Amino acid sequence: MKIHIPTPLRGYTSGLETVSIPGETVDSVFQQLTITYPELKPHLFTPEGKLRSFVNVYLNDDDIRYLEGKQETAVKDTDELTIIPSIAGGMNL
Amino acid sequence: MLRIEYADYEALRAHGEETYPNECCGVLLGKNIAGEGDSAAAINHVRQIVRAGNTRTDSAHNRYNIAPQELVKIQRQARGLGLDIVGFYHSHPDHPAQWSTTDFAEAHWLGCSYIITSIEQGKAATTNSFLLTGTGEDDKKFEDEPIQIDIPANLAAAEAHNQKGSA
Numbered sequence: 439m440k441i442h443i444p445t446p447l448r449g450y451t452s453g454l455e456t457v458s459i460p461g462e463t464v465d466s467v468f469q470q471l472t473i474t475y476p477e478l479k480p481h482l483f484t485p486e487g488k489l490r491s492f493v494n495v496y497l498n499d500d501d502i503r504y505l506e507g508k509q510e511t512a513v514k515d516t517d518e519l520t521i522i523p524s525i526a527g528g529m530n531l
Numbered sequence: 532m533l534r535i536e537y538a539d540y541e542a543l544r545a546h547g548e549e550t551y552p553n554e555c556c557g558v559l560l561g562k563n564i565a566g567e568g569d570s571a572a573a574i575n576h577v578r579q580i581v582r583a584g585n586t587r588t589d590s591a592h593n594r595y596n597i598a599p600q601e602l603v604k605i606q607r608q609a610r611g612l613g614l615d616i617v618g619f620y621h622s623h624p625d626h627p628a629q630w631s632t633t634d635f636a637e638a639h640w641l642g643c644s645y646i647i648t649s650i651e652q653g654k655a656a657t658t659n660s661f662l663l664t665g666t667g668e669d670d671k672k673f674e675d676e677p678i679q680i681d682i683p684a685n686l687a688a689a690e691a692h693n694q695k696g697s698a
Contacts, residue, residue, distance in 0.1 A: 442606065445563065445615050446641040455610065481667060492639050494599035501599065522602045525619055527634035527645075528554060528587070528594035529626040 439467060439513055442520040450477040464495070464502055465509040467519065482521070496520040533618070533644045533660045534679045535559075535577040537686065543580050544655035547622030547648045553591035557582045558602070559618035559644060560609045575617040575644045575662075581605050594633070595621045618644030618660075625650065628657040630673050638663050644676055 441459055443451050451457055452475075459474065461467030472479040482493055489495065489509075495502045497511060497519055505511045513519075546555040561577040583601055587594040597619075609616055619640070623631075628649040630638075638645060641663050648658040660678050665671035682690075 442610070444606070444640070445617065445643060446639070449642075455615070492637075494602075496599070496603050499600070499603070520603050520606065522599050522606060523639040524596070524599060524637065525556070525558075525583075525602060525640070526587075526594070526596040526637040527621060528590075528631065529623045530631040530633065 439515055440518045441467070441471060442518065444521055444523055446523070447478060447481055447521065450481065451475050460515075462512060463507075463509070464497060464505075464511050464513055464519070467513060468509070492524045494522045494524060496522065532574045532677045532679055533577065533646070533662075534574050534681065537680050537682045539577055539580045540658070540678075540680050543620045543646065544648050544658060546582055546620075547624075547650045548653060548655050550585070550591075550622065551650045551653045552624045554585060554587075554593065554595040554622050554624060555582070556585050556595040556597055556619065556621040558597070558605050558616055559620065559646070560605075560612065560614040561617040562615060563617055563642065573642070577617060578614055579612070580620070581608070592624060593626075616640070616643065618646065620646035620648070622648045622650050622655075625652065628659040630661050635671075635673060638671070638673070639668070641665055641667075641671060645673070646678075 441457050459467050459471045461470050558581045559577045560579040564574040564576055583597040585591050585595045586598045587596045628647045644660050644662055646660045649656045660676040661673040662676040664674050
């Protein structure tokens with residue numbers, strides 16, 4: 439399936455905006471992604487293996503955190519994953 | 532360095548005036564043109580700006596957040612245009628155009644430009660850009676970034692004419 443990589447992480451995917459990774463579930467696709475591109479791993483996951491809080495992952499138009507199966511959700515080859523770090527801020531009080 | 536068309540620069544400042552006294556936010560689409568050798572010399576060349584909604588309706592006067600769902604759509608839009616997300620902008624109502632500790636803590640797009648415009652009593656005042664540099668969360672930092680504003684030749688000529696006329 440296709441995985442879309444955000445601008446700041448493309449330095450770890452040889453500059454690619456979109457990579458194709460096989461897998462049966464979101465989790466297995468992510469495992470394969472970080473095997474193929476090992477430098478991505480610390481940017482996506484904590485040392486304990488949890489997805490970093492500021493990293494959002496969308497399966498097509500759905501946030502995987504809210505999918506019933508979460509990272510165990512089954513995927514098809516035609517599905518697309520988008521990795522998108524959060525954007526927020528604001529001034530000091 | 533950040534490079535942006537005059538019309539886009541004015542549009543993002545106007546956005547901050549429209550949402551005053553709340554913060555505005557949006558996304559900069561364009562291309563990152565690598566500098567030679569030193570990455571700090573790279574240029575984020577903005578080709579289009581996209582307004583985004585501020586989901587922090589609980590505290591919109593001093594916080595902003597772009598819904599990830601909206602970001603996914605904007606990234607898709609960028610891809611369709613052959614562009615990338617190269618930065619973001621937001622406003623600081625009645626507050627300096629300097630990044631805050633919240634801005635820094637919530638900044639995760641390394642290599643991207645973060646534009647901040649101070650809006651004083653409803654009018655856009657200073658606009659600054661900060662480049663998020665580093666290799667990860669542990670060593671990231673904001674660096675002051677020069678802004679190059681491209682002014683169309685006809686507009687520049689008209690401006691020069693007006694100044695001559697008023698002199």
